[in-house]
Amino acid sequence: MPWYGDDFDELGYDDEFGDDLDDFGDDEFGASERRVARLLKRRAKLEALLPVVRAGRQKRIARRLARIDRVLEKSGYSASTAAIADAMSASGIEGVGGLQFQAEAPPGLGRLVRLPFYPTTANALTNTAGGAGAASALNPICIETIPGPNDTAVAHIMQTPQISWATLRIVGFETTQTQQNPAANTGAAMVVSDLQIGGGANLFTHEDFADSRIYDADQPEFAGLRDYPILKSPNQAQVTVQAVGNIATEDVTQSCSLLCEVLVDDQYGAHIPGPYARKGAMVRQGGSFV
Structure with missing residues (x-):
């Protein structure tokens, strides 16, 4: 050594x-x-x-x-x-002390605002603020009831109101659902289809119904859409919803919202849009395989 x-x-x-x-x-x-x-x-x-x-x-x-x-x-x-x-x-x-610090800042003027969908049509087993089977333009929450075992409720349309005071850009779509879970059952679920603006093309990538939990508000990330168009009065957004379940009379409480960016506000003026809603991020490129 x-x-x-x-x-x-x-x-x-x-x-x-x-x-x-x-x-x-x-x-x-x-x-x-x-x-x-x-x-x-x-x-x-x-x-x-x-x-x-x-x-x-x-x-x-x-x-x-x-x-x-x-x-x-x-x-x-x-x-x-x-x-x-x-x-x-x-x-x-x-x-200090091994603590983790996180500051939650507001999204900014006119950014990520939620625009609720209201039940403009309802089936007999849809409960709204207007009553069973009644449309409601005041309350966006619906309770969908399953009519029978292994069945689906009748689909109905939900629609946003006309926003005459602002020009908006759509940046996303969100849902919430709360299930009534009987014993030994997973509970009813909600499906969505055909999100469109002013009667235009479907903004969802799926042509038919899809589980609304894809767009759940509790998801850490937003699900993308085919396009992010401008929403300006008199145009409105609409989506079709439907409940699915396997036990009669089980229900799901649901609501839908459109995520928007306020570009111009009649009362508060024009805002600086977020990076996801700026003009340069919305440029379309030509060609079939772009």
Whole structure:
């Protein structure tokens, strides 16, 4: 095994691992991060020297390591806290005391506004604010009831009101549904189809019905549409909804909303649109395979 002479300067001991443990100024919160980093660097070098020096020097290095550990302990550092800090850093949780800070900012003027759909038609088993089977232009929430086992309710149309005071750009579609779950049953579900503006083409990528949970408001990301057209009065948006279930009289409470960007407001003026609604992001390219 190689060993070194009596001169500790050859090991860099006096220069790199001297007795000046207090030459790093602490800040108002205790030991500075710079001081802890330097001490950890010293300790790592000393530990690397232990296998290559004689027994007498090993004892001296061990005493130095013990002293460094005491200084680190007083500063609040320990191997366990370091491991926890590394784990939190890897998971993106940082901050004083290992806290995670998140600020929820409002989306901005006229951005990501929700425009509800109202039941302009209803079947006999659709309950609205107007009553069973009645249309309602005041309340967007509907309760859809399944007529029989392994059956579907009659589809009906929901429509947004005319927005005469603003020019909007459609940027998404959202749904909510709350199921009544009888024992040993998954409950009814809602399906949607044919989202259109002013009688235009379907904005959904699916031609027929699809599970409305694709567009659920609790999804972390928005589901895309085929196009993001302008919505301006007198045009309105409409969507067809239907409930599906396997037990008679089970129901689902549902609502639908259109996500919009207010481009021009008669009362509050024009707004700077978000990046998803700017003119450059809506340019269509020609060709069949673009």
